[in-house]
Amino acid sequence: MRISDRLKKLKPSATLAVNAKAQELKAQGREVVSLAVGEPDFPTPGHVCEAAQKAIDDGFTRYTPVPGIPDLRAAMAGYYGQFYGVCAKAENTIASNGGKQALYNLLMALINPGDEVLIPAPYWVSYPPMVELADGVAVIVPTTPESGFLVNVRDLEAVCTPRTSVLILNSPSNPTGGHYAQEALDEIARWAKARGIFIISDEVYDRLVYEPAKPSTLSHFWQKHPENVAVVGALSKSFCMTGWRVGWTLAHADLVKACAKIQGQSTSNINSVAQKAAVAALTGPWTLVDEMKTAFVRRRDMALEVIRSWPGVTCPKPDGAFYLFPVVDTYYTPEMPDSAALCTRLLEEAGVALVPGSAFGDDRCVRFSYAVADEVLMSALSKVGKVLLGK
Secondary structure (H helix, E strand, O other): OOOOHHHHOOOOOHHHHHHHHHHHHHHOOOOOEEOOOOOOOOOOOHHHHHHHHHHHHOOOOOOOOOOOOHHHHHHHHHHHHHHHOOOOOHHHEEEEOHHHHHHHHHHHHHOOOOOEEEEEEOOOOOHHHHHHHOOOEEEEEEOOHHHOOOOOHHHHHHHOOOOEEEEEEEOOOOOOOOOOOHHHHHHHHHHHHHHOOEEEEEOOOOOOEOOOOOOOOOHHHHHHOOOOEEEEEEOOOOOOOHHHOOEEEEOOHHHHHHHHHHHHOOOOOOOHHHHHHHHHHHHOOOHHHHHHHHHHHHHHHHHHHHHHOOOOOEOOOOOEOOEEOOEOHHHOOOOOOOHHHHHHHHHHHHOEEOEEHHHHOOOOEEEEEOOOOHHHHHHHHHHHHHHHOOO
C-alpha cells in the first residue's frame, strides 16, 4: 500500500495510545484505572444538553456556514468581552472541531516550508506533528522544573533564528499545569512582536486557573496588535464537552478567512447541533466551572502531597488545568530506562495508566491527570507508590 512520506514520519497520539492499551487490558478482565486522558469527570451541564435536544427537535441538522452560525461566532467573540474586557467581533472568530483543529488550521495558514516554530517543552503532544504536517520545523525550547516548566524571553532568544516565524504558547499547560502570569505573557508577546514572530496562544484551559493565580490571556495583546497573535479556545475542558468537539480561534479577520478556506476543504462546518449547544454554554451560567475548580484544587493538593512523599521525586505545584508532571527519573534502571518503560510497568503491575513524559518532550517525567473522582485518584496513587517503592 502506498503511503505518503509525510505520514510515514507522523507518530500517533501518545495519550490516545495509552488509553487504548488500558481499554485492551480492561477487555481482558484486568482492573485498570486511567489517569492518562485529560477529560473532566463531570457531566455536560443540563442547559447545554437541552439546547442540543431543542436543535434536534427543531430540525437544525443541516449544513451551516463554515466558520459557524452567526450566533455562535458572536458568542465566541463575546466570551473575551465578558471575561477579559476585550472588544472582538464575530468576523474575528471561527468555530472548529475542538481546539485541535483550530491549531491545525492556524499552522497550515501561517507556515511556509522550512519555517521554524518555537515550542516550549514540555509541550502538548500534537504540536510538533502538526508543525511537521505543515512542512515546518519544530524547534523545541527546554524548560526546567525549577521554573515551573515555564519559558522566558532569554530562553526563546537563545534558539531564535532568521527562520523563526511562529511561537506556540500554552497556558495553563498540558501536560504540566504551568501557568504564565499576565506580566510574563505580555513580556514574551512584546519580544515576539519586535522579532516579527507570530504567537499562537493556546488558552483552552484558561477558565481552570486556581487562586492565588489569576487567569491570563493574550487577547488583550491581540486587540492592540491583531496581526501578531491568534488565540485558541475550546469548551472541551471548561464545560465538560470533550465529545462535542467545539473549539475556536480569535484572530485577525483575514487570518480567520484563511482558516475558513482550509476548513472548508477539510471538514467544512462543525456539527450543527453542537453549535447550538455551544451558544448555550457561552451565553448561559458558568456555575459548573466554579464547582470543578473547587474539586480540582482539592484533588491537586491531595495528589501532590502523595507524589512528593515518594523519595527522589520532585513536582512543581501547578496553577491550572488538571495535570501533575513529576520528575521520576530517579526510579529508572537499566531494565526500565525511560518514562515509556516506567509507564508500561505501572500499567501492567499497578493497573494504572499514565502518559510517559517523552510524549511531551521531557523523558524525566510522567503525566498524571487528576480529573477523576477523589477515591479513584487516591487508590491509583497508592498503587503507583507501591510499585515504585517496591512494596
